[in-house]
Amino acid sequence: MRKIKEKYGTSLFLGELPIGCKFCHAGSKIVLFITGNCERPSCSFYCPISLERRGKEDAFANEVQITSEQDIIDEAKIMDAEGAAITGGEPLFLFNRTLKYIILLKEVFGKEFHIHLYTNAIKLTKSNLKQLKEAGLDEIRLHPDIKNWGKIEWAIASGIDTGVEIPAIPYQFQKVKALIRYLDKIGAKFLNLNEFEITESNAENLKKFGYQLKENTIAAVKGSEEFGLKILNWARSFDLTIHYCSIGYKDGVQLKKRYLRRALNIVQPHEEITDEGLLVKGISFNKNLTLKGLEDLRNQIILKFGIAISLVIVNDEKTRLEISIKVLKRIKIFLQEKNLTSGIIEELPLDGKNRIQMTFTPI
Secondary structure, three states, X not given: OOOOEEEOOOEEEEOOOOHHHHHHHOOOEEEEEOOOOOOOOHHHHHOOOOOOOOOOOOOEEOOEXXXXXXXXXXXXXXXXXXXXXXXXOXXXXXXXXXXXXXXXXXXXXXXXXXXXXXXXXXXXXXXHHHHHHXXXXXXXXXXOOHHHOHHHHHHHHHOOEEEEEEEEOOOOHHHHHHHHHHHHHHOOOEEEEEEOEOOOOOHHHHHHOOOOEOOXXXXXXXXXXXXXXXXXXXXXXXXXXXXXXOHHHHHHHHHHHXXXXXXXXXXXXXXXXXXXXXXXXXXXXXOOOOHHHHHHHHHHHHHHHOOOHHHEEEEOOOOEEEEOHHHHHHHHHHHHHOOOEEEEEEEOOOOHHHOXXXXXXXX
């Protein structure tokens, strides 16, 4: 009987982790969101895609909206990506876009750049699989209805590493057992079970079906983790790799590591990086001050206190001074006398106007 292994306590698995998951564990995969469109299959009632992206053809590289192929290359470089995770919506809904991005990434970053794709398999054809294989797709993760289980065998036959990825929905024990028996028989590489997720976009539907939020979480469905552990214990006698991944792991480890990789490449001299991969710094502002007024004030600070010019900057987009925390603490009385409000903020390590402020602590 196989032993259940773990990564950081909340990523549990039998067998050998899928290669794509190993890269995700390192936070080294760029996430390519191809489109918010799909065929609205049976899983649409619990689809967790945000309302902002759902049903739209906009594509994103991580949190950056793609306006050109260069956006993808730039984002991959800025986070030192070692691979890409292609998702949606349904990536095959815009097959040519998906194919183009795979070819682009392989041409720019080489054949070792690992790419996996997630699909509901509705639009999947043998011709698609042939083209995806030729383009360099390394791994495919299917979430098919039972009527499309046969397409898993198509994918295996294509030579692409093939597995299934589904949410760990409580009360579907018999269905998942049947799936495991089938996958083990046909030689699939893995089954990924993701903790069932409640989001703003699916919460109303999930409540109608009796699903509840797990205590002390902001997105996990009650009973999903227990269901995942039940499946792992039941499947210990099979050869198939089975991986349960919690929301806490995705956000607390995987996403944090991706933020850290990005933060290391964009941090400015007046900023610091937290253990969570956020950028922290001081800010000072007065809504009545113009950009010219802020520039004058910056010059005064540099001259009066002998501050390095890189530690005090004017943020034109947000109309504020940004200051290293050490400098801010040193000059806070001066700033108060100038009627400025000051504090320390944490931001997601995104670009320019895309920066999202997470916390503000007055000082």
